[in-house]
Each structure stands twice: as C-alpha cells, then as structure tokens.
Amino acid sequence: MALSIRQKRVRRISGDPVHGVVVQGPVDGLATGTPLYSVAVQGTIDGRTTCRPRGWRFGTWNVGTLTGRSLEVVEELQRRMVDVAALQEIRWKGEGTRFVGAKGGRYKLWWKGDDGMGGVGVMVREELVEKVLEVRRRSNGVIVVVMVFGKVIVRVISGYAPQQSRKEEEKDRFYDVSDEIGQAGLNEFVVLLGDLNGHVGADADGYEGVHGGWGYGIRNEEGRRVLELADAHSMVVGNTWFTREPARLITY
Template sequence: MTGEGRDVADMMERRKVDVLCVQETRWKGSKARSIGGGYKLFYHGVDRKRNGVGVILKGEFVNNVLEVKRVSDRVMSLKLEIEGVMVNVVSGYAPQVGCELEEKERFWSEFDEVIESILRGERVVVGADFNGHVGEGNRGDEEVMGRFGVKERNLEGQMVVDFAKRMEMAVVNTYFQKREEHRVTYKSGGRSTQVDYILCRRGHFIEVSDCKVVVGESVARQHRMVVCKMTLEVRKKKRGKTEKKTKWWKLKNEETCEEFRQKLTHVLGGQDELPDDWETTAEVIRETGRKVLGVSSGKRKEGKDTWWWNEEVQECVKRKRLARRKWDVERTEESRQEYKETQRRVKREVAKAKQKAYDSSNKCQTT
C-alpha cells in the first residue's frame, strides 16, 4: 500500500465503504495512521517486502474502536462498538499455494484463536485473502456456503470451508448470484480466480443484503475489492418503570427553595422547632416536597442527568472517555498514565459537585 493510501481513501469515499480489510500492506510496525479524506488505517507488519495486514475505517467510526489485536503479519482484528453492538473486523492473509504446510497450519491456528476469543453474541466480519478457491457449487457444504463460487475447489479452498464449519461462519461471496465478472477477485496473466472472501457468523447472515466484486477500480493491480452491504439489527432492551421520586434538585432555585420553606413552616404550624417524632417529621417533609417540587413519572429518560451533575463534571467525563479511547488504540505507558489521571480528576469533580449539591439542599430544608 506504500504511496497508495490516498487513492484507497478516495475509492472508499466514492464507493461509500465504511470499513475495509487490506492485505500485503508491506508496512513495518504496529500503528494507526491517517491516509487522507478522514480515513484511518490500523496496520501491522514485520517486513517491508512481504505480508502485512490492516483495517481502514471511515472517520466517524475511528472513535468507536475499543480494541486492536495484532496477532501476526498475517492476522489482526479490531473491535468496534456501533450503536451498542459489538462488531469485530478480522483481516487475514493466508500463505500462498507454494508455501510450506507448516506455515499454512500456523496461519489457520492463529485465525482460529482470534475467532474463538470473540464472544458469541458479538458480530464478526472477516475480510481476507485466503489464497484458495472454494469452487462453484456447495453440495455437502450448504450450511456454510452458497453455489456461486468460481471454478474448481483446491486444497487451500477446502481449508477455508473447513474453517467456516469449525467456526459456524458463512462464506458471504458465494451466496449472491452475480455475473462471473462480479465474482472474480483476482486477475493475472489470463487467469481469473476467486481468492478474496468475506465471512460472517451464520446467525448474523440475515443482516447481509448484498455482496459482489467491484469492477473498474485500479488501486490494486491484480486484486479486486469485494464489497458487502450489512445492516446491523439493533435490539432495544426493554426497561421497567423506575420508582417515582421527588424532584429535590429543584431546590437549587432560590424562589422554589423559599416556597418550600414557607410551605413546610405552615404545615408545621409555624413552630420554630421540629416535633420530637422524627418519622412524622420526615413524612411531613417528604409530602411537602412532593406537593411543591413534584415527582418524576417513573419512566427512564435517556440522557437524564443526576441532580448533582454540572458542567465541570460533564467536561471531565468527556476528557476521560477520550483518554480511554486513546489508550485502547495506542496502548502506550504515556496514554495509560493520561487515562489514570483523568479518572482521578473525574472522581474529585464528582465529589465536589455532590458536596455542593448536598450543602445547597440542606440549607433549603433548614427551617
């Protein structure tokens, strides 16, 4: 990908691609870098002359990254949270046909470990150059692939099918009937084959509405980009009603506080001292509060702040979240210390805000 980053970004924007798995990046190191157009590449490689894998994200999803696992220069994964749904994107580059069997087995062992480490309820999307042909037709393999592969299956293609069976995944490319031009992923020297695939968990295949090879792009000389349209099903959790609570936070308003004080004094018969029976006094205070301040509906409200919340706390929490995301991506000692410091700062601000709110409330309730 050396020197082609901006071309890839332009292509992704033109084709409206949000996430792209790339192989043979040939970039040494384990970093994340901008490639232009708001797109960011997370990559891993150990040699500038061979291998290397990466995942490119559209700018709006960069801050959704929770974890990056760089297993080897052939396997890496990236976990994102999108509207409450955990999505794991895995990029892979399998050894070519002429490589030693030991190297191929090591690759599949690493790939198995990555998939097995992901919780079953989370989404998994694999974008990989498996260097194998799963072939046309699916007799005996209907549970993991469709009928629309290309040509005959080879040994490396059988490894892909076996992997899909072990991990209960579906080879997405093969389920959509397209012209051969939109199924061939690799062209070189008169040869046309299918070696690049997108896989997802069989249980989530219903979220995929289309998959095809993009024709007419010249970013990669021999490989063609495989695109998949996937719409996440976000299930909203049902939440029960909460207990109706007095809106004590309204006492922060001076006029409301004065109204509450006068009403409470009136109910107590104008006495300067509270009755000896605390239970009776407490009930009088609560009842007066309900009448003057009102009560909540008993329904949860998204984004409802707690009664002691203020702008200082909100700003500190925002900084803490940004620091956490930075640490998750970079994993450096400096970013870790920065995150720890923001945690301590939030605790201090929360304690100060609560104490200030309590003092204000106690002052208003004093008669």
C-alpha cells in the same frame, strides 16, 4: 438468523444462527475493480441479542502495496461509501497507526508488517473511530479490530493467508485465527475479510449452509480449509451467496 449481502440477487440464509461472514477479495482490487460489500444482519443470537449492524459497509482487497497509494485507497473508499476496509499485502514494515486523507474525509489506519513483503491493515472511517474498542496485531497476516455498533460487538479481521506453495507450518500458523474467532462471545459478530488464497469451488458439495452455491471453479485444499474454518464457527462464505460475473469470481 438471516444474513444478506446487498447485491442484485441474494439467497436468504436460513437454518442455524449465523455468527459471522467470510468475504474474500480479488488480488489488486484497485486495478480489477474494488469488490466492496454491504453486510446486513438481523435476528437473534441464542435468543439473547438483536444483531443489526445495518448500513455499515465492509470492504476488502489486496492492494499490492500501500506505498504511494494510500490516498488513492482513501478516495476509493469515499467514492464507494465504505466504512471499514481490510487491506492485504500493504508491504510496510513494523506496525503503527495514522490518519490518511484530508480532514473531513479521513480514515484511521492500523497496520502490521514483518518483512515489507506482506502485511495487513484495517481502515476505519474517522466518524466511526470512537466505536473501536480494541486492536490486536496478531501476525504479519492477521490484524483484528473490535468495534461496537449499538448492542453488537463486531470483530473485524483482516487476513492474508499464505499462498499454496508455502510450507504447511506457515499455513497452520495463519489458521490459528480460528482461536481468535472462537473467543467471540454470544453478542459478537465476526467479519473475516481478506485474501485467503483458496478456491472454495462452484458448488456447496458438503458445505451446505456455509457455501451458498454461487462460487466458481474447482475447490482446492486451501479452499477446503476456508470452508472448514467457517463451518466450525457457524459462519458463511459471503461471496457464494449472491451471483456475480465469472470475471469477478475467478480469484476466489
């Protein structure tokens, strides 16, 4: 299977079939320049299913808060023609669903937050809402939206991992997301979008086929966990498969 992320310079991913992509976003994307990615997947999964969710744009960023900013978020999504966006640190309590924006350009938002400090959400363009099969609010840091694009089921996960200073038990609970990914069938493609609070490093260094070699800095323990998660499920870390300016890479 070949996977490409539409940027100026992209490396072709070859070898074993790719069943998903992990994309990390810088903190407070609205302030630093929202990083949005267009993911194209083509090929077959074990010879069974043609997988081509072409033209659908998936984005992610840590917004800092959605309070007083939800319309700003929608305007940014419209401007960048994003179809599905994963949001982190929305800082809303409870869980719910609502449409945001003016009629004709709205997005549907599903969210979950426990303490008003973290929280995650997913926004889907109104025209694509009918493609949503299921929503699972797993925790304060993980929400899953299952969609169908033609014959392909796409499992969109918005994740907000605990910071490096948090307890190991809390980090372990977040990485139970591996169970969610493991449930994906042969005709499914997993898109894990979020603020995973890990540095995967500049080079592949043992994770060839997962890390594309265009990263930044020194790998830390949290970054290693991201790579191991991707490796365990035949996924790639999308940000590392194309070149970007160092200023746009330093949070990965």
